[in-house]
Amino acid sequence: MVEFNIPILVLCFLTAQIIRCAQGSTTVALMTTAAILSSTVVASTVSPILCAIAICAGGIGLSLPNE
Structure with a gap:
């Protein structure tokens, strides 16, 4: 993942x-x-x-199509 040079917050999300x-x-x-x-x-x-906020935001994303 280091090779992608993605910001850490985006990576968490x-x-x-x-x-x-x-x-x-x-x-x-x-x-x-x-x-x-x-x-x-x-x-x-x-x-x-x-980072915790970004992880939580990513966790609730796509909940509508997934459920």
Whole structure:
């Protein structure tokens, strides 16, 4: 994912949205995305709270067509 040069907030949003769409559960998408990107968020200079908001926003995206 480093090679794509995607900003960390966009990466959080997209990862949560992809997992939400593929799996179907918002809770699983949020927890999985947070686990996958936790070390990246800690190593970056971006606020962890902003990353959590981006993950939550991605988790609720695509809920209408998915349900």
